[in-house]
Amino acid sequence: MEKSTMTVRLASRTKQALDEIAVALDRDRTYIVNEALTAYIDIHEWQCEHIRQGLREADAGKFASEAEVARVVARLRQVPARPKHAKR
Secondary structure, eight states, rough: OOOOOOOOOOHHHHHHHHHHHHHHHHHHHHHHHHHHHHHHHHHHHEEEEEEHHHHHHHHHTTOOOOHHHHHHHHHHOOOOOOOOOOOO
């Protein structure tokens, strides 16, 4: 893989966090930044593809029924039980 250099400005707190992660994983900062950027790009691409898929389905007239939407909303409104030792 071809590599190139890029300079960025980071908040001191972000740089410190990257350094702490690098030490904990016994890796250099460059490795940690590359992993983080790759994960960010992967998530962004996944999200964009799912949006495009939803638009294609909408264009084809494929919509969820009112009952399907109600089931999903009800499920998402459920609050999972918290363990007694969990802090709020």
